[in-house]
Amino acid sequence: xxxxxxxxxxxxxxxxxxxxxxxxxxxxxxxxxxxxxxxxxxxxxxxxxxxxxxxxxxxxxxxxxxxxxxxxxxxxxxxxxxxxxxxxxxxxxxxxxxxxxxxxxxxxxxxxxxxxxxxxxxxxxxxxxxxxxxxxxxxxxxxxxxxxxxxxxxxxxxxxxxxxxxxxxxxxxxxxxxxxxxx
Numbered sequence: 001x002x003x004x005x006x007x008x009x010x011x012x013x014x015x016x017x018x019x020x021x022x023x024x025x026x027x028x029x030x031x032x033x034x035x036x037x038x039x040x041x042x043x044x045x046x047x048x049x050x051x052x053x054x055x056x057x058x059x060x061x062x063x064x065x066x067x068x069x070x071x072x073x074x075x076x077x078x079x080x081x082x083x084x085x086x087x088x089x090x091x092x093x094x095x096x097x098x099x100x101x102x103x104x105x106x107x108x109x110x111x112x113x114x115x116x117x118x119x120x121x122x123x124x125x126x127x128x129x130x131x132x133x134x135x136x137x138x139x140x141x142x143x144x145x146x147x148x149x150x151x152x153x154x155x156x157x158x159x160x161x162x163x164x165x166x167x168x169x170x171x172x173x174x175x176x177x178x179x180x181x182x183x
Contacts, residue, residue, distance in 0.1 A: 013172065017056075017159055017181040019045055025154035027056075027181075029161065031172070036165045042154035045183045049130070049140040049157070051095050056157050057140060060180045061128035063173055067115055069123040076167050079174035085122065089115040093141040101131050101141035113142050121146050124166050128159075128179055145179060 013032050017040065020026035024044030029036040046055035065081040067089070075082065087106070092099040094110035104112060115122055122144070130143035140157060148160040159179065161169070 014060075014178045014180050015169075017179060019183055026152060027159065029159070029165075031169070034168070036161055036169070037152065039148050039152040039155055039160040040181075041157040043157075045181060047183075049143075051093070051138040051140055053140075054154075054156055056155070056159060056181055057130055057143060058181050058183045059130065060178050061130050061143070063145070063175060063177045063179065064127045064129050064132065065175065066124065066126040067122060068125070069116065069120075072120065073123045073163070075124070076171050078170040080126065080170065080177070081175060085115045085125075087116055091115060091142045095137040095139075095141075100137065101135050101139075119149070121149065121160070123147055124163065124170075126173070 015029060015031045017027045017029050020028050025040060025042055027038040027040045029038045041054050041056040043054035045058050047058045049055060049057035063080060067085045068075055068082050070084045090104050090106055090108050090112040092102050092104045092110060092112050094100060097110045124147055126145040128143055128145055131139040144158045146158055146160050147163050147166060
């Protein structure tokens with residue numbers, strides 16, 4: 001009997017995110033037999049995502065690309081397009097602005113998130129296609145798949161995993177991999 005089992009993640013694999021029993025701010029992620037703990041929105045999940053509600057949208061979202069703090073994290077090989085975060089990179093979360101839910105550059109006065117965070121949450125940050133292709137004002141912005149806060153504290157609506165688990169997942173991810181939040 002082998003001491004370990006090799007996980008094979010297929011090109012059509014779906015990352016399934018389910019709310020953890022007894023804690024709506026935590027989730028169990030599964031992909032082809034691999035199971036990982038995660039943090040989700042402070043308000044749990046919702047089928048009616050709104051800007052600032054603190055909920056993770058119940059949806060099937062495709063991975064588009066990712067960002068990394070190359071000076072802080074060494075990534076395993078991945079087919080997902082990754083871009084190094086610069087000091088001037090911001091993400092607009094102002095629903096009334098034309099750049100809502102888009103990457104923007106500093107200086108930028110409207111409401112935004114800094115991509116180069118001191119807390120390390122975006123040291124590896126994957127962009128999911130929530131409210132990106134056909135943006136709706138107040139439909140939710142910056143719904144990322146990123147790294148956890150200590151103790152798996154809840155997010156503002158994103159999916160977050162431990163850095164070691166993100167590094168386990170990255171070799172199997174590509175543009176178009178589906179992240180399916182089922183509630």
